[in-house]
Amino acid sequence: MNLHEYQAKELLSRYGVPSPKARLVRSVEEAAGAARDLGGASWAVKAQIHAGLRHDAGGVRMVSSPEAARAAAEDLLDRPLVTPQTGPKGKLVRSVYIEQAVGAARELYLAVLVDRSRGRVSLIAAREGGNDIEGRMAAAPGEMLRLVADPEAGLDEAAAGDLAARLGLDGAARGQAVDIMKAIVKAFGDLDASLIEINPLALTNDGQLTALDVKMVLDDNALFRHQDLAVLRDEEELDPTELEAQRFALNYVHLDGNIGVMVNGAGLALATVDLLKQQGGEPADFMDIRPEATRGQVDEGFRLLLRNRKINAILVNIYGGGILRCDTVAEGIAAACKAEGLRVPLIVRAAGTNGELARKILKAQGIPVNFADSIGQAASMVVAAAGREAA
Structure with a gap:
């Protein structure tokens, strides 16, 4: 679950991580008053969206008067912001x-x-933060410093001090850096996060460290332990189909292609998406059916694919084993097709537990299916079918 910058900073402030004084506003009318109340001579007006590289896209404006803060807010609010990540x-x-x-x-x-x-x-x-950190790290991997935390003891203070020194910090700034490092490692564990990123962490002109921007991602699978954090989810930022998929415990990510994909198992789903790309296809989604999925959840997931009017063909790649059997998936697909109608070619590869039974179920239900014997054959068939439909 992605958090907004203001939410991440609020959470880290509870662990003692400093950041500049700020206020969230949702209307143009609030902006000038917020700047005046915060005080100072200049302000950053930052668009709050779940995407990085906002600065280069004009989503971060530096202003030097409350009236300019209002004008910047007017330029940003209720308008789309396009960044390389959106x-x-x-x-x-x-x-x-x-x-x-x-x-x-x-x-x-x-x-x-x-x-x-x-x-x-x-x-x-x-030692250097800011925009395009990923590109700069890839070009100069030796510049990236790493410190592994002990799963029980946390971050070693002496090692953290050495790391701070390697970052070029000394004196009070070095001690503050150690405190921040320990704080974000603790927050990472306490909050069941999958990423906490401070970029940049600024050393101010008066020698203090402060978090100028924070990105935080929480593990959705652990939210049952954090009802107070679950309410931070901004559903307006989510793709409506992704939000619907979450209701039925489906791992779904919307993509921009024309081939619908349903697979059981995240690893197999990634391999399937990669194979489609290698063969010239464009997946319309990543959909991973969980091992404990029911016929009803499969039904709802397949309906999401059928309702996507950009899809020209659908690939179902199922390997039955453990809890989830191929016949359960086939029953869900048949129910969805009966309810929604099947308007595009459907290619199914069903292997493993009850794979043959799945084929018989789909045939008996009168679902027009093209069966594949291997994942490679299935990918070739669906790429060809999607191309024909697009033409």
């Missing part, structure tokens, strides 16, 4: 964060994430 349609700006500007002598990078290669939570840092 897609061409952009995302509608429904609120802006007005933040007191601070003078930064340096900008650093700090993040906590799960290092899957080590099976540990890791702290990532760099």
Whole structure:
């Protein structure tokens, strides 16, 4: 679950991570008053959307008067903001964060994430933060500093101090950096986060560290432990189909292609999407049916595909095993087709437990299906079918 910048900063403030004084506003009328109340000589007016690279897209405006803050808010609110992470349609700006500007002598990078290669939570840092950090790290991987946290003891204070020194910090700033590192590692565990990123972490002109921007992603699967955090979900930021899929415990991500995809298992779903791309196809979605899915959940998931008018063909790639059997998936597909109607070619690869039974069920229900014997054959068939439909 993605959080907005203002939400992430509020959560980290509970752990002692400093950030500039700021206020969220949702109307143009509030903007000038917010700047006056915050005080100072200049402010940043920041669009609040679930996407990065806002600054380069004009989503962050530096202003030097309350009237200019109002004008910036007027330019941003209720308009789409297009960044490299939003897609061409952009995302509608429904609120802006007005933040007191601070003078930064340096900008650093700090993040906590799960290092899957080590099976540990890791702290990532760099001497230079700011825009395009991913590109700069890829070009110069040696600039990325890493510190692995102990799963029980957390972050070693001495090691954190060494890391702060390698970032070029000394004196009070070095001690403050250690406190911030320990705080975000603790927050990561307490909140069941999958990412906490401070970029940039500014060293101000008076030698203090402050978080100028924060990105935080929480693990949806752990929200049952955090009802107070679940209410932070901004449903207006979500694709309506993705939100509907969540209601039925389906892992679904909307994509821009014309081939509908339904697969059981995230790894198999990723492999299927990759194979379609390799063969020249464009997936319209990533849909992973969970192992414990019921016929009703499959039914609802398949209806989402049938309602997508951009889809020209559908691929179902199912490997039955464990809890979920192929016949359960076939029954759900048949129910959805009966209710919604099947207007595009359907290719099904059903292997594993009750794979043959799944074929018989779909045939008996009169569903027009093309069966494939392998994932490679299935991908070739659906790419060809989607191309014919598009023509």
